[in-house]
Amino acid sequence: MSFTSELREPAFASRELFLDAGSRERTRALAREILMMDAADYAAAFKGSSIKRAKLWMLKRNACVVLGNVGTHEDLAVLEAMLVHEHEVVRECASWAMAQLGS
Incomplete structure (x- = not known):
């Protein structure tokens, strides 16, 4: 017996930004992407999402x-x-x- 079902509500679908976030390389890429975001990028990426309760600086932290x-060492430039x-x-x-x- 399975308790899972096909996603029917589009509002709950994964955002493109988070697809394949399970791999170490994708996790690093996502972190770098967040660090490079400005306010407009953040607003566009999370439009309509409750994650916007967290401020951009909190995500950068x-x-x-x-x-x-x-x-x-490839991540040092964005951290710097x-x-x-x-x-x-x-x-x-x-x-x-x-x-x-x-x-």
Whole structure:
């Protein structure tokens, strides 16, 4: 017996941004994508989504932590750009992530 069924409500469909987010490489790419977003990109990507309750800086903070845990030296440039972010917690998480990656 299966309790799953075909998705019928389009509002609950996965957003393109999150498709295939299960792989380590896609997770890193998604984190970099979030770190590169500006306010307009964020608004467009999450239009009509409850995730907008989280502010962009909060997602950027989380993306820094993700890269600190699964990132590589290829992610250092985007993390370095966060060292001048307006929110201190984003700067701190970027610095931590860079230290984790051995920079």
